[in-house]
Amino acid sequence: MKEILVFNKVSKRYLDRYVLKDFDMVVEEGEVIRLEGPNGSGKTTILKIASGIERPSSGEVLVDGEPPWSLNAKRKLGVVMHFNMTYDELTVRENLELFSKLYGVSMERATRLCKEVGLDKRSMQKAMELSFGWRKRLELVRALLHSPKVLLLDEPFVGLDAPGKEALLNLLKEEVERGTAIIYTAPVGQLDRVTEGERVVTLVSQPSQ
Numbered sequence: 001m002k003e004i005l006v007f008n009k010v011s012k013r014y015l016d017r018y019v020l021k022d023f024d025m026v027v028e029e030g031e032v033i034r035l036e037g038p039n040g041s042g043k044t045t046i047l048k049i050a051s052g053i054e055r056p057s058s059g060e061v062l063v064d065g066e067p068p069w070s071l072n073a074k075r076k077l078g079v080v081m082h083f084n085m086t087y088d089e090l091t092v093r094e095n096l097e098l099f100s101k102l103y104g105v106s107m108e109r110a111t112r113l114c115k116e117v118g119l120d121k122r123s124m125q126k127a128m129e130l131s132f133g134w135r136k137r138l139e140l141v142r143a144l145l146h147s148p149k150v151l152l153l154d155e156p157f158v159g160l161d162a163p164g165k166e167a168l169l170n171l172l173k174e175e176v177e178r179g180t181a182i183i184y185t186a187p188v189g190q191l192d193r194v195t196e197g198e199r200v201v202t203l204v205s206q207p208s209q
């Protein structure tokens with residue numbers, strides 16, 4: 001299988017404190033990686049670096065051979081963080097029309113994904129009127145519009161009820177079958193999993209310097 005995301009000796013320092021030190025990880029197409037660790041161990045930081053939101057202090061990160069902040073990498077990345085990337089004042093449909101146009105894809109995929117997660121019945125609601133769990137579904141659909149090769153999800157199960165989790169897992173199963181690599185974070189003790197065969201990468205908090 002092809003290597004799609006590589007972290008090579010990546011360190012991240014905020015002021016004088018290391019959050020990550022010489023972190024290595026190689027993710028292949030279709031792999032599911034669970035980043036597990038206590039609060040503050042750097043799980044979100046890894047996703048921020050992989051998505052190009054933050055740059056590493058040192059080391060190399062490559063998405064299909066390109067740095068995460070490049071346009072080519074952005075075309076291959078789907079990202080759902082704790083903050084929303086859809087627009088509050090636009091409806092579900094308007095948001096998805098906008099992002100579909102930005103990615104240069106037809107609305108067909110958005111329509112199908114919305115149906116799969118039950119968002120089709122809320123297409124005329126403004127994004128800010130959605131409850132937490134429904135906004136999460138919208139964020140997931142937005143992240144999948146351009147059929148990314150790498151999907152980065154920060155604590156995807158948090159705040160979802162049982163039908164929400166089922167809808168999420170169905171979409172993610174489809175993605176894995178398509179060959180998408182999924183990297184997601186989970187706090188220690190979180191029982192939900194994306195797949196049985198996923199690889200767990202355990203992080204430890206860096207000692208304070």
Ligand SMILES: Nc1ncnc2c1ncn2[C@@H]1O[C@H](COP(=O)(O)OP(=O)(O)OP(=O)(O)O)[C@@H](O)[C@H]1O
Pocket residue numbers: 014019037038039040041042043044045046187
């Ligand atoms: N912009 C920043 N400036 C300074 N420190 C930061 C910044 N972003 C993160 N940190 C620190 O880096 C450490 C790791 O944060 P991160 O959010 O990656 O951890 P996490 O494992 O995702 O934690 P949680 O489980 O609580 O979400 C924390 O101590 C945090 O305070």
